[in-house]
Amino acid sequence: MGKQVNNLANILSLTTFLKHCSAVLLLVSSMSIQAQELPYSNGKKYILGEVSVSGNTSFSEQTIVTYSGLSKGKEMSIPGEDIGDAIKKLWNSKLFSDIEIYITKIEGNVAYLEIRLSDLPQLYELKINGVKKGKHEGIIKDTKLNKGVKVTENLLTTTKNFLNKKYKKEGFLNSKVHINTIEVKDSTPTARVNMVLNIDKGEKVKIKDIVFNGNEVLSDKYLRKSMKGTKKINRLRILKRSKFIDSSYQADLGHIVEKYKENGYRDARILSDSIIYNDDKTISLKIGVSEGTQYSFGDISFIGNTVYTNEQLTRMLRIRKGDTYNGVLLQKRIADNTKPDADDITNLYQNSGYLFSSINPVEVNATNNVIDMEIRISEGKPAYFNNVSIVGNDKTNDHVIYREIRTRPGQLYSKANVVRTVRELGQLGFFDAQEISPNFNNPNPNEGTIDMEYSVKETGSSQIELQGGYGGGGFIGTLGLSFNNFSIKDIFKKDAYKPIPMGDGQKLALRLQASRFYQTYSFSFSEPWLGGKRPVQFSTSISHTKQFLYDYTTGNADKSKSFNITGITFGLAKRLQVPDDFFVLSQAISYQRYDLNNYNTGLFTFGDGYANNLSYTVGLSRDNTNIDPIYPTGGSKFGVTAKLSIPYSLFDGVDYSQLKEDREQAVTDQDATELAKIDQERYKWLEFYKVNFKGEWYTQITKDLVLRPSTEFGFLGAYNNDRGVIPFERFYLGGDGLGTYSLDGREAIALRGYPNQSLSDNDGGTIYNKFSLELRYPITLKASAKIYALGFLEGGASYNNFRDYNPFEIKRSAGLGIRIFMPAFGLLGIDFGHGFDPLESLGETKAHGWETHFIIGQQF
Template sequence: MRNNYTYLIITLTFLFSSFMALAQETTLDKGKKYTIEEIKVTGIKNFNEQTVIAYTQLRKGQQILIPGKELSDVINRLWKLNLFSDVSFYIIDVKDGDKVTLELNIKELPTLMDVKIKGIKPRKAEKIIQETDLKKGKKVTESFITTTKNFLINKYQKEGYLNAKANIATYPDSTGNNVNMVVNIDKGERVKVKKILFNGNEQLSDKKLRKKMKNTKRKNPLRFYKKSKYIEEDYEEDLASIIDSYKENGFRDARIIKDSVSVNDDNTININIDLEEGNRYYFGDIKFIGNSVYTDAQLSRVFGIKTGDVYNGVELKKRIQDDSKPDAQDLTNLYQNNGYLFSSINAVETAAKNDTIDFEIRVTEGKPAYFNKITVVGNDRTNDHVIFRELRTKPGNLYSKDAVVRSVRELGQLGFFDPEQISPDFKNVNPNDGTVDIEYGVVERGASQIELQGGYGGGGFIGTLGLSFNNFSIRNIFNKEAYKPLPMGDGQKLALRLQASRLFQTYSFSFSEPWLGGKQPVQFSTSLSHTIQFRFDPRTGNANKDERFLITGLSIGLAKRLSVPDDYFTLSQALSFQHYNLKNYRISFFRNISNGFSNNFAYTIALSRNNTATNPIFPTRGSEFNISAKITPPYSLFDGIDYSALNNERIALESQTPTPATQERLEEIDQQRFKWLEYYKVKFKGNWYTSLVDKLVLKTGAEMGYLGSYNSARGDSPFERFYLGGDGLGNFTLDGRENIALRGYENQSLSDQNGSTIYNKFSLELRYPITLKPSASIYALSFLEAGAGFNNFREYNPFDLKRSAGFGLRIFMPAFGLLGIDFGYGFDSDNFANDQLSPSGWQTHFIIGQQF
C-alpha cells in the first residue's frame, strides 16, 4: 500500500497539473489567496456530504492560499481517519478572479460484511476471527489483508506447521460499499523432528543434551505430554539451554559452532548441532569488594560458592540474583531485604590461570532506601483499610523486597483479587533522597459464591446449597445505599448453608471478622447449625419422620496471628457446644437409648502455619500445616459416678434375655455415661507444594487423627469419629463425624459402621494449570493416595494402608467455588466387600465446592 505522504505528493502534483485544464473562465494564479465560493463532495457512499465538509473545517467565504497549507492539512486529516483509499481536491470553477469552487473527491474503503474461514474446524474459526479482528464493519485495506495473512502463517508455524499457507480473497457484497471475505487456511502437516544429532560432544552425552532441550523433541509415540514440533523461537531457546548445561558443568567456553536443519522425504526434519566444549574450569579465589554493611564471611555464607568448586556459570548468576524466585536466598535479596534498594552486585573475572578462574564480587551498596507513599489502585469494591492492614510496606519503614513480595502474597490470600494480576509498581524512585513510592495494582474478582455441592452417600444423593459472602460489610447492613446488591468491602465472611438428602437436613449460619477491633489480626468467628436425621425405612425405601435424630450446635472462636517463631503462624481457640436429641431413634453405637439426649461441650486449640504463595487456588510453593486438640472437661473426675461398676452392670444386663425392665435400666446407664461427652481429639494435617518444571507443581500431603478417652470404663465417645473413604462430602455434619476423603473407594467404606477412632492418610498429587484467569481457574491433576482407619491402637498399623491412584480436573469459578471430577482406582478392597481380595476398582467422584 502506498505511503500516506507519498500519496499526498502524488495527489498535490496531480492537483497542480489539473488547475489550468479545469479552470473554465479564468487563469488560476499560483500562490494566490482565493475565497471559497462553494465546496462539493463526490464519491461518498456511506457518509453525509455536510458531515465531511464540517470535518474539513473549510467553510464558504473562507480565504485560503492555493496551493497552500490549508488544503494539505485537510488531506492529512482525512487520511488519518483510515476510512478512505483516495482523497483529492479539484478546482472546478473560478469567478471574478478570486472566487473558487472546490470539489473534494473521496474514494471510501470497503467495509467488511461477512467472513468465512475454510480449512479449520468451526470452533477454531471463531477464535481466528477474534484474534485477527475480522469483524463486521471493519474497513478493509491491502495492509490489513497482508497483516492478517502474515499473522495466520506465523501462528501455525509457531505450532509446528512450518509449511502453513493462508490465502485471503474478497468479493463485493450486493449491499453498498461492502465486501465479503474468504480466508483459506492450509496448515499442512505438522513438521516433526526425526533426529537430533550432536557432533563434538565428549563430556556430555547426546541423551543429556537432548534432555536439556525442553521445547524441541524427537518423535516418540510413547511421549504424550510433549509433542514433537519445530518452532524456531523455541529452538533458539533450547540452544541457549545447551550452552547453560555446559556452564553448569564447568565448561565456560563451550559454544555452538554451527547448527543446521535438513528436511527429510517423509516431511520430518533432522537437526545437526556442532559443538566445541572447551576445558573444564574451577572457581579460584573469590574476593568481595566494596562491602561495608556485611562482612566477607557473611556474604560468603549466602554466596555458597567456594574455591575449588567446579565452575557453574548458571549457578553463579543465581547466587548473585535469581530472577526465577522473588524470595531466593541470594546476595541481591540480602541487600534489598535490608533497605539497600539502590545496591548493585556484579561478578567479575579477574584472572584465568590454566583451569582456575578468580573472581571479584563487586558490591555497590548505595544509601538505604525508605518506603514513602504507598497506594492501591483497582479496588472498586474492597475498602482501602482492608488492603492496607495486610500490606507489609509501611510509609517510613526501611525498604525490604521481602516485604513487597509478602504484601503481594497477603493480598492474593485474601481471595478478593486475582492473584495472578497483583502488581507492585515502583514509582518516584529517588536515589538522592533514598525514597521509593509503591503503587499496588489489583483486579477485583467475585468474592461472593453460590455453593453447590453434590455426591452420593448416607443412603442417597446429598445436595448442598449455600450463599457465601466473602467480602461482607456488617457495619453497612442497615445502610440502604450500600446494597449493590449487598453491603460489601470490609473483608468479613457471612455464610448461609443448607445440606439435605432424603434422610437428613442440615442448616447452618456462620460469620467471621478477620480483624476484630480493626487494629490487630485477631479473627473472631461464630457459627450456628441444626441437623435433623431421619430413620430409613427399608420397607418403603423412604425416610420415617417419626424416628428422628436432632443435633443443634453453636461455636465461638478467636484466632490470632503470631509473631514468633514467625508471622506465618496462627493460634486459634474455640468453644463449641452440640446438643444431640434422639426421638424414637436408635443408633448402633448409642444402641441402648432411643429417646434421650447427649451434650458435647468442648474447647479446641490449634496451631497452624501457612506460607503458600501466591494463589490460594493453585499454590506453587510453600507449605501449610495444622495441629489441633479438642478436649472436653473430665467429668468422670468429679461427677461422683462409679463408671467401672456401671460398665460391669451394663455388660451383665446385655448378656441377659431382654425385658422391658432391663431395657429401661440399660437406657438409664447409657444416659448416665453419655449425658455429657468426655473425650480428647488430636489431629494433624500438612501439605507441601513444590514447583518442579515449568508450571508443574507437586503437592505432598499427610494427615492423621486420634480420638481418645480419659476413662476407659466410660468408653470412647460415640460421636466425633472419623469416617474414611470416598469424596469427603458432608464434613462435620450429622453426628459430628469427620468424613476423610480417599479417592478410589466408596464413601465411608474404609471405616466400620461406627467410624474409626484413629486414621492416617498420605497423598501425592501432581497439578498443572490449564488457565489461571480471573473468570475461571482450571488445573488438571493426577494422584496417589493411601490411608486407613482403625478402632484402637492394638489394631493400628501405619503401613497397613488402602491404596489408590487416579486423575482429575478442577475448575474454580468465583461465583460457584471449586468444581471438580476425579477418577480413582482403588487397589485394595474396602471394609464392607464380600471378597477381601478383590480391589475396589474404578470410582468416579464428582466434587462441587470441595477441595482435597
C-alpha cells in the first residue's frame, strides 16, 4: 500500500470525514480505484508542503489557505484531526460548497495537499409569484432572501418550511410553496442564481364540524361556545367566521380547559385533537377530553396578612366554602390581569401602598373532591414614590403635565393613581394615548421606595377644520383654526412662534362658517387651570352671525334683508370631589343681540326689530372614558344642562294674558302691523328654559371591538304659557349635523339616513329624543392617523309640544361608516345611512332610502 502511494498521484478525500469523524476515505488513482477506511490510529506524521487551491471560487488562494489553517511547514497526521478541522472552518464560513482536500504527492515525510471547492452561489434576482406585491417586502424580510445572500440547500428548505408553516397558521391548510433556482451565466466570476418563489396559498379552509369525545358533563354546544376564534360553519353568524386559524385553535383548546375549571373540573385536560379533511374541501375537528371529577371549595384561609383582616379579605374574595371550584374565577379575584383597575385583592394591596406584595393561592388538601385553600400573602414594606419624572414632552411645558399627575414624591404608592394619571394625560389630547407608558424605576423593597417615570409621545394638537356639506338650504363650508395647546403668556415673545406659542394647555379657536344664506364668525379661548392652582376652567367666546332672507323668485339670498346676531359668553367649569372627581360642574352667562332688518318670515311676525337673550347655563357632567378620547374602549360620558333666562314676566308689569288675547284678535283680523307690534313686545327680552341630556357608554366586547350606545333628549319650555315658547333656541333633527351655526341659538342634531334638519318642522321642534347604537372596530390607532370602522343603528324624532310627544314613534336608520383622525385636520369621516321610514313632509310613502354624509372636523 505504501509503494502505491509513492508511485502514483494519490488523492485523499476527507468529505466523508466531515460527517463521520471516525475515518478518512483514501481513494487510490483512477487507474485502479480501491477504497478502504483508515482509522486515526493508522495516521502517519508528515510535514505540510505546498497547499494549492482549485475549483470555482472568487477568493484568492492565500485567503483560502490561511483561513483553513493548513500552513506550510506544519506537522500533522494524515489521516488526522487537522484536515477535518480545516474542512470544518471552511464549511462554517458559509461561503463554499463541495469542499474536498486531496493529497497530490508525498516526498519522504513531506505531504502536498490540494483544496478543491466551489463558492456558494449568491442570490441575484428574486421573483415572487402568487401573493400581492404589497406582501413581497414582508416575505423577503422574514425569509432573509436579500440580494447577495448565499443560496444553500438549507436556505431553500428553511424558506419553504417557514412559508408553509406561516400560511397554515393563517388558515391556508392547503398552501404549497415551490422554489426554483436558475444559474446566471455571464462574465462575472462570482457564482450567482436567480430564484423564483412560487406560492399557492389556496383558499382558507372552513370548519364543517367540531366534535368532542369523552365529554359527558358539558355538551358539545357548550364547549363550542367557549371557543372564541374557532367556529363551525353557520350562515346566520356575521361577526365570527368559520375559517380555520391554527393560532386561534390552539388558544381555544386552552379555553376549553378553562371552561371546565370554571365549572369545578380542575383536572380536565385535552387528550387528543385531530383535523379530518372532508371531500367538500372543508375540515372537521375532533377533540378528545378528559373531564375528571367536579370539585368544590373547602376551607379558605389567609396566611401572612396583617394589613387587612380575614373578614375583609373574604369579602373581597367573594368565594365561600361549598361553592363549586372555579380556578379561573379564583385567579381573577386575586389578580385580574385583564383589567388594570379590577376589584381584586392584589389591587386592594397595591392601592394601599403595598407595591411589593405578593399573593399566591395554594391547594393544601383535596380530599373527597373538596379543595382546601391557603391564600399566602407576603405584604412587604409600603412603597413611597421617590422621584416622579416625565420624558418625551418637547412642546408641552412640564407644569401642564405635573398638574394632571396623581402620583407625587413622598406619596404612598397607589396603582389606582397611576392608572388615573395615564387616563388624564391621554385625555389632554396633546399626546398619543396609545403610547403613554408608566415606567417603574429603581424599585427598592428594602427601603420601600420607587421612582416613577411617565413616558409620553407628543402628537399634533393644532387643527385645521374644514367642513363641507349641504344644509340650511345650500352648501355649507367651514374653515377653522384650533390651537389646543396654546400659550397666551408667550404671545409677545418672538422666539415662541414655532409656528405659534404653545405648551400651556390653553385652547384658542377661530372659526368661519358660510353659505349663500348666512355667515358666522367666532372666536373662543379657554384656560383649563385658572390661576394655576386648581382645575377650574375659564372660557369665553365672541360670535357674530348674519342671515340673509331666501328669495323664492330667484332661489338666491336677498342681501337687503338680513338677520344679525352678536353674542358673547363667559363660563367657568370646576372639577368636583363629590361624588367623585370625574364630575364637572359648569356655569356660563351669555348674551345675544338679535337684529332684524326687513326680515319677514313665518318664524317672526315682525320684520324690523330686535330681541335680547340674556341667559344662564348650568351643567353637570361626568366623563370617565378610558384613556384615548378618539377611541375610548370603556367607561361612560354623560351631561345634563339647563339654560335659563330671567323670568321677566314676573316683574315687567305686562299683562300677558291680555297680550295673548290681543294677539289672537290680531291674527283673526289679519292685522300684520298689530301682530308685529305685539310680538316685538313679547320677544324684546327672551324668556325660556331649556334642558338637555346626553349619555353614552363604551363597552369592550373583545380586545378591539367596542360597543357605544347613546341617548339624547332636549326640551324647550316657557315659564308663562300666556307668553308662549319662543321661536329661538329650537331643535333641528336629521342629517349630518353640519348646520351648527349660531343663528337664533338653534341646535342641529345629527341623525344619519335622512336629509339635514328634515325630521323637524321648518320652525324647529321644542322636544326631541334620539337613540343610537354604534359598533366600532379600529383599523389602526397610530399617532399619525387613527382609523376605525363603524356600524350604526339610530332612531329619533322631534315634536312641537308634549301632546305630540311619543318616544317610541321615531324615524329609524342604519348604516356603515369610517372615521379617520389626523392631528392636523381633526376627525374626518363618511357615513352611508339608510332611512327605514318615509318622510311625510316630502310626500314619501316608502322608506326614505340611502343618504351619504361626509364630515370633516366633527364627531357624532
